[in-house]
Amino acid sequence: MNTEIFEYNITVPASAIDDMNHVNNVTYLQWVQDIAKKHWEAKTSNQLRNTYVWVVLNHYIEYHHPSFENEKLIITTWIDHHRGAKSERHTKIINEATKKVIITAKTSWCLLHKETLRPTRITEEISTLFSYQ
Structure with a gap:
C-alpha cells in the first residue's frame, strides 16, 4: 500500500512533563492516538465518521530519546497496510530542531460499524483515502 504521510506539529506543554523533567511515556501514547484521530x-x-469507528488492538512503542518542555x-x-477489518498504523515523533527520533510506534486498529460495534471490512473507499497512486 502506498500511503500518504500525515504530519502535525506540537510544542511540548508543561503538562506533559513528569517527575524526571521530560515528557511522560503516557503522553506519547496519547499523542499517538491523537494524531491517528486527526488523520x-x-x-x-x-458520513464515514458517523458510520465507522476505530478501536485499538495493541500499541508497540519504542522510546529513542527524551523530549522536554517547549521543544x-x-x-x-x-497506514502501513490493512487486511479485512484490521489496519496497521505507524507513528514517528521527531525533534524539529535536532531531527532526533524521539519515539516510533506501531498500532493495530480494528474498524467497527458504529451502530453494531462489530468489526467490518475496510472498504476500497476508505483505503483509497489514505493512499496515493
Whole structure:
C-alpha cells in the first residue's frame, strides 16, 4: 500500500512533563492516538465518521530519546497496510530542531460499524483515502 504521510506539529506543554523533567511515556501514547484521530478526521467525510469507528488492538512503542518542555516536535503517521477489518498504523515523533527520533510506534486498529460495534471490512473507499497512486 502506498500511503500518504500525515504530519502535525506540537510544542511540548508543561503538562506533559513528569517527575524526571521530560515528557511522560503516557503522553506519547496519547499523542499517538491523537494524531491517528486527526488523520482520520482530515481524510474522511462526516458520513464515514458517523458510520465507522476505530478501536485499538495493541500499541508497540519504542522510546529513542527524551523530549522536554517547549521543544517543537513533528508527529508523523501513516497506514502501513490493512487486511479485512484490521489496519496497521505507524507513528514517528521527531525533534524539529535536532531531527532526533524521539519515539516510533506501531498500532493495530480494528474498524467497527458504529451502530453494531462489530468489526467490518475496510472498504476500497476508505483505503483509497489514505493512499496515493
